[in-house]
Structure formats: structure tokens, C-alpha cells
Amino acid sequence: MFPQRRFLLSMLFLLPLAWSGALLASQDDASALVKRTSERMLSTLEARKTEIDRNPSLIYGMIENVVAPHFDFQRITQGAVGQYWRQASAQQQRALVDGFKQVLVRTYARSLLSYSGQEIRYLSVKPGSRPNMVVVPTEVREAGSTPIPVDYRMYDNGSGWKVYDVVINNASLVGNYRNSFANEVRQSGIDGLIAKLDEMNRDGRE
Template identity: 75%
Template sequence: MLQRRHFLLRLLVLVSLVWSGSLLAAQDEATALVKRTTERMLNTLEARRAEIERNPAMIYALVESTVLPHFDFVRITQGAVGQYWRQATPAQQRQLIDGFKQVLIRTYARSLLSYSGQDIRYLPLKPGNRPTMVTVSTEVRESGSTPIPVEYRMHNAGAGWKVYDVVINNASLVGNYRSSFATEIRQSGIDGLIARLGDMNTKGQE
């Protein structure tokens, strides 16, 4: 009986080690994904900068094909709309997701256009509240300037790691929009916010 107990204990320890190793490997993949995607986007930007300068709208398609597959826009929009999300009909929720997605494409694309060779440093991964959540920490460094911290909050719901928030200089993208979205909804309702998102995309404003 004692021998059997020792065997079961060793088996439990072995399974725990295998699980921990698999979890760490999966979390490391989150950092690798951010690095791979960032480098691919910046390399493409540099290679095609002359084309993009002649036709700046090109960068929207590049962002959409390279970066956006790794963002969870449903969760991002839910977080930004906050408590009002459940008040929206399924059709309104879809319009909110589509509208906010286009806003973020334009915002990210404009920030890329200002890139001029700054160094990006990848810092140690931060574990989240759950094994399926991590924060990939980076710094954008430019000679003579204070490094700018950029964090990608990510989760894995079974379909690979996806970003659900970006924190720049301790300011959450989702949190910043949540405040302005709440004000818009209180004043004009869900449809008012949908219209506002459409207006932002039409005018190319943030």
C-alpha cells in the first residue's frame, strides 16, 4: 500500500511539472507573438514607406491583415462599453464592435506612421490573474528620451493568444474609451454611440 502511495505521489509531481512547463511555454508564446507581429509590421512599413507616403490609406489594409487577427475585438468593445453592453441588442453590439474596430485601426495606423526607428525592448512577462491571462511588457526607446512603457494584456480562450487591452504609459486604451463612451451613451443612448463611432471613422478622428 505504501509503495502504491509513493508511486501515486511521484506521478502527481510529474504531471504537475509537465503542466507547469507547458503553461510556461504557452505564456512565452504570447511574448513571441507580440514580437513577431511587431517586427513583421515594422519591417513591412520600412520596406513600403515610399508607397505609403504616396498613399497613406495603404497602411490601414496592412494593419488589418498583419495586426488585427491578434486582437479580441469582442472583448475589447465589451470592456470599453462597460455596463451598457448588456443593454445593447445583438445588432447594436455588432455595430459597436465593427465601428470601434475601425477606430482602433485608424488610431494604430497613425501611430505607426510616426515610427522612425525607435528601439523596442521586450521585458519579462507578467502573469495574469488566471493561467489563461498574461501581460507582455515592452518599452519603446529613443535616444535622449525617457522610455515609453507599452503593455499588451492578453488572454487565451483556446484559439491562441489575443490582445484585449493595451496600456501605454499606465493609461489603458479600454479604460480611456470607457469614460467617453459612457458619457455618449448617457447623452444619446447606444445608437448615439454607434453614430459617434461612424462619425469618427468618416472624419478620421480619434
């Protein structure tokens, strides 16, 4: 066998192993990010519990600082709006992202305010549908109750891992909103959906 051919064949065997190791390390980074962010959020919540009890709105700033930077709200909104995203102008798209982000932050804030020491387990990372995507599975456990699976779908945009969907008890956050958003757009157009999001945020509803 020619040396060059032997070298090329050896590279063919080594490259998948090198890629596998890089991918595994990258997956571990995604899992570590989810765990680190969750633990930081909960420890901050505990440390400032007295302040938050007096003024619950403080939790929004905490979420903005600790959690929000790791979510791709534009991609989440685009997925939830679905086929109608392309019909929206750039200004409408910005309004949709801003409005939906507020809805999601408010929803997360309510779940945090009701947190009472449930255990969070971090399970083995699963590969996503593309090389730069993973699923980070977790379980929320409470004594006497069935564990609730919460999966974070994440992708690496070249500068770090971002969450683009959350699947709670096998229900996709993006998928659930897509149906209601589509109905709203069909009835009232893109501006109608923007107005609906504004209304939801004023009323403090999901």
C-alpha cells in the same frame, strides 16, 4: 508506504512542475507572437515606405493583414462599453465592434505613420489574473527620452493568443474609453454611441 500512495504523491509533486513548464512555454509563445507581429509590421512599413508616402491609406490594409488577426475586437469593445454592453441588441453590438475597431485601427495607423526608428524592447512575460492570461511588457525607446512602457494583455482562447487590452504608460486603452463611452450612452443611448463612433471615423479622429 503503499506503492499506489507513493505514485499519487509523486504525481502531486510532478504535476505543478509539468503545469509550470507548459505555462512557461505558453507565455513564451505569447511573447514571440507580439515580437513577430511587431517586427513584421515594421519591416512591411519600411519595405513599402515609398508607396505609403504616396498613398497613406494603404497602411489600413497592412494593419488588417498583419496585426488585426491577433486582437479580439469584440472582447475589447465589450470591455470598453462595460455594463451597457448587455443593453445592446445583437445588431447594435456588431455595429459597436465594427465602429470601435475602425477607431483603433486608425489610431494605430497614425502611430505607425509617425514611427521613425524608435527601438522596441521586449521584456519578460508576466502572468495574468487567470491561468490562460499573460501580460507581454515592451518598451518604446527613443534617444534622449524616457522609455514608454507598452503592455499587451493577452489571453489564450484555445486557438491561439489574442490581445484584449493595451496598457500604454500605465493607462489602459479599454479603461480610458470606458469613461467616455459611458458618458455618451448616458446622454444619447447605445445608438448615440454608435453614431459617435461613425462620426469619429468619418472625421478621422480618435
